[in-house]
Amino acid sequence: MDHLADPFFLAGIAAVLFIFLTFALIGLSLFSTGASRHKALRAQSVVLGLQLILLAWLVVTLWEQLEPMKSLPEPRVAEIEVWYRRAISVLLLAIATVLTSLLTTFGWVRTGNVGNSMRSVIWAIPAVKVVIASVVVLGLLDQAHLSSGPEAIPVGDLPEVATAILSPLTAIATVWLPGCLAMFVVSLVISLGKRGRNSGD
Numbered sequence: 001m002d003h004l005a006d007p008f009f010l011a012g013i014a015a016v017l018f019i020f021l022t023f024a025l026i027g028l029s030l031f032s033t034g035a036s037r038h039k040a041l042r043a044q045s046v047v048l049g050l051q052l053i054l055l056a057w058l059v060v061t062l063w064e065q066l067e068p069m070k071s072l073p074e075p076r077v078a079e080i081e082v083w084y085r086r087a088i089s090v091l092l093l094a095i096a097t098v099l100t101s102l103l104t105t106f107g108w109v110r111t112g113n114v115g116n117s118m119r120s121v122i123w124a125i126p127a128v129k130v131v132i133a134s135v136v137v138l139g140l141l142d143q144a145h146l147s148s149g150p151e152a153i154p155v156g157d158l159p160e161v162a163t164a165i166l167s168p169l170t171a172i173a174t175v176w177l178p179g180c181l182a183m184f185v186v187s188l189v190i191s192l193g194k195r196g197r198n199s200g201d
Contacts, residue, residue: 008086011058015089015096018051022100026107041107045120048104051097052123058090059130059172066137069144069162074155077145084141091134097127115191122183126176133169140165 025044029037065083068075075083101124108117140162146152153161 008058008062008089011054011089011093014051014054015093018047018093018100019096021047022103026103029107030110037111041104041111041116044104044107045116048097048100048120048123051093051100052127055090055093055097055127055130056177058086058093062086062090062137066162066166069140070159070166072156072159074158075144080141080145084138084145087134087137087141091131091138094127094130094134098124098131101127115187115194118187119184122180122187126172126180129172129176133172136165136169 022044025040025047029040029044032040062083065086068079101120101122105117105121105124108120143151143153144158144162
């Protein structure tokens with residue numbers, strides 16, 4: 001039962017719950033009008049925000065756990081297997097986040113709220129990047145797990161190979177995430193500015 005205390009295991013369950021909750025709230029918004037529709041979509045935006053926070057935390061945590069791959073001694077097979085399972089959980093949550101982002105965007109588009117729809121679709125970009133990065137990490141771990149064969153990494157070469165593969169993935173945190181945050185802030189400032197002018201008129 002130790003896996004029940006593992007946040008990565010729970011993240012796989014959370015990914016499914018987030019998707020079901022998203023479908024429920026978006027479905028509710030489609031059959032609602034006025035304040036009820038906006039209330040459902042605001043709740044869905046909160047769901048998306050919580051999902052993004054969880055995904056970011058898991059990505060940072062897994063990234064720190066993968067650091068031993070870049071140095072000697074090489075990690076044990078048991079450690080690689082644990083990282084593999086956790087990378088799959090991150091992949092599932094990232095895929096769910098992409099879907100949640102797009103469905104939230106769809107919901108806001110139907111209300112004609114361009115600002116909220118833009119602020120929702122922005123997060124599909126880093127989520128897609130995490131999906132791609134997770135696949136890359138899984139491929140690396142699969143190779144590291146092999147003891148023989150043409151795709152197996154020779155003993156002693158894992159740190160060099162892991163560094164070459166993992167280093168480019170830092171662009172998610174150094175380029176894509178800051179860029180998306182900047183777009184989110186700019187969009188929010190523009191929306192608040194328009195709202196202020198309309199209320200002043």
